[in-house]
Amino acid sequence: MSGASASKINFPFKRAEEIQRHLSKMIITRDCFPHGIRYIAGIDVAYSGDLSYGAAAVLEYKTMKLIEKKISSQRMILPYVPTFLAFRELPAAVAAARKLKTKPDIFMVDGHGLAHPRRFGFACHFGLALKAPTIGVAKNLLCGEVKDSKGFWKPVIDEGEVIGAAVFTGMSSKPVYVSVGHKVSLETAVRIVLECARRYRIPEPIRLAHIAAEKAKREGASHLNC
Template sequence: MNTHAWDLSPQDAIALQKQWADRVVLCDEFDEVRFVAGVDVGFEENNKVTRAAIAVLSFPSLQLVESALVKQPTRYPYIPGLLSFREMPAILAAYSTLRTIPDLLLCDGQGVAHPRRLGIASHLGVWLDKPAIGVGKSRLVGQYGPVPDVRGSWVALVDKGEEVGAVLRSRQNVKPIFISPGHKISIDSAIKWTMACTTRFKLPETTRHAHHIASNLK
């Protein structure tokens, strides 16, 4: 069988996460944002095939300007806390085909709201040295209180006494989403930029486009 740089034992993967977590930058390190990208991954054939999609949108108009889709064999199982080892190879392959380089990434999943502070948004952000935000539909770690049912309101997500992100009401009457910095962005800015990419739906337009592309539908 062929080996792969991403084929790490869970133990080694965890060790790598602990080391890379130190490289995550939690303050804003970017200027003008002209393009924002949504990253999403889907599976088919009973998880045998991984589909990674990236949608690049103009900002602030949020119009789709470019999209990428890559399919490749799945080679790592889903293990909570090790998601990036399963999805990043395909994501990087898709990213490498882009002609329009985005200034900010919004990834499905968590950023530093992760057991070892290196969720997929952080891993990807550090790898690409690009500002990134983790946008999750559910919680991996952290505690939080009631989120006011008013669009834009949010409460802190705290893990082990550390503020790692926010639970954001991106839309009224809908379950909130879990925002956390991936890389080169603060929690406050992550919330701000996520809202700036969100129109009338629960998820940011970036994520919605990427999800649509990664989906098999047409």
């Protein structure tokens, strides 16, 4: 009997689905932040043993340079179960974001937002928890399909509705999947992701948060106050 399946047994999946469908109705898909973005924060989580390391990296929007980063280590309770990622990553991600001294105008999270079977992915859950503008950026599709069209991005359709966009950043032929997290429109989310993409497929905020989380994992939970 594996530890992962053991912890999965007690988790109320049916109740969690109801919560996701209910909270999805509260997601705002309009731009609710200043026109001139000054700071943007990337969010990512890494794992080691029974610990999770959440990283929040704040970048100056104009230069895409790191100006602040915070880490939070949490006891990890749940295994990874597709469509319930937020329940596993939220604690460390939110804790790291709350440690930030700089208040970002918008967050970019590693995972889907509305591009989720119940329209409430990790990015939506995070955005609602912080009541802040949030964009979801994932490396793979969870549901829906990419509709062919011209340009730097193609709409992702599921059950007849546009739930996100496949965005071609940098020179990679493989896109990243962008969707609304909270308080931002899909069009604006796509524009911001393109503006944050420098020389890599993964946009800078998430790329730097990923590096910070990996570094924290390597160094352990001992010196998180450095």
